[in-house]
């Protein structure tokens with residue numbers, strides 16, 4: 503009995519780590535599978551903001567029979583709702599090998615499992631809610647900047663696209679991808695704090711004006727400061743104008759002391775700036791912009807990231823070229 507309790511405790515501890523419904527469902531199924539005499543099991547969960555429970559996973563129904571909660575051949579069936587406060591968030595079921603399989607301990611464990619699963623499910627749903635609020639906040643911040651600065655419209659989106667492309671080529675870990683994406687969207691957010699007359703000036707900037715514009719990375723850091731959930735993003739925004747050789751701003755960091763995500767955005771940002779029309783100059787040709795990136799590799803930019811970007815660009819432009827030809831032919 504002690505062994506069974508120990509095993510149950512070990513498996514159900516995984517519930518607390520589960521941040522998504524599929525992970526939670528797998529953890530519940532693992533618990534059901536180790537129940538003494540359990541032949542079949544299933545987990546139904548109600549997705550966030552939905553009323554209908556959906557079958558998340560099952561085992562033992564390989565014979566084609568339906569995992570709907572009904573008694574197969576009058577065997578023992580345990581079924582329990584996952585209740586949190588007043589709501590039913592789903593249910594779980596277990597079917598026994600034969601009519602004597604589920605002893606009293608099994609039934610107790612099953613009821614405990616349902617209770618623990620319900621709490622974990624509610625946590626996962628709250629986590630999803632926080633994530634959603636987070637993404638909504640980021641979008642509204644990005645919109646706020648676009649409303650101020652004509653040039654930024656489309657720029658943040660393209661910088662995000664190029665940054666994600668570089669990240670894919672260098673195989674950036676998936677947890678960092680989301681942070682990079684949000685940092686790329688918000689990299690120029692500090693421009694909200696720069697006067698219109700300087701931000702949208704139609705001529706060359708004076709030295710003072712340039713210094714004012716350059717404050718945008720520090721301002722970005724200040725603006726994002728109160729959002730603790732953006733802490734990872736904040737550091738990247740602060741350093742997106744550092745240079746690989748240490749001659750950038752605001753802190754003059756060099757090489758690998760600059761956060762990797764900030765080095766990625768530096769390449770993406772410069773490429774988009776070069777290939778976009780500005781009030782005071784026309785966009786550079788693609789060939790010219792590539793040459794500029796190559797010239798800056800090792801001084802302005804991390805050379806490995808320039809290489810990664812150029813390799814993506816060659817495949818990407820080749821594909822666009824082929825797609826263009828195909829539609830011309832059609």
Ligand SMILES: [Fe+2]
Pocket residue numbers: 689690718742743
């Ligand atoms: Fe910037």
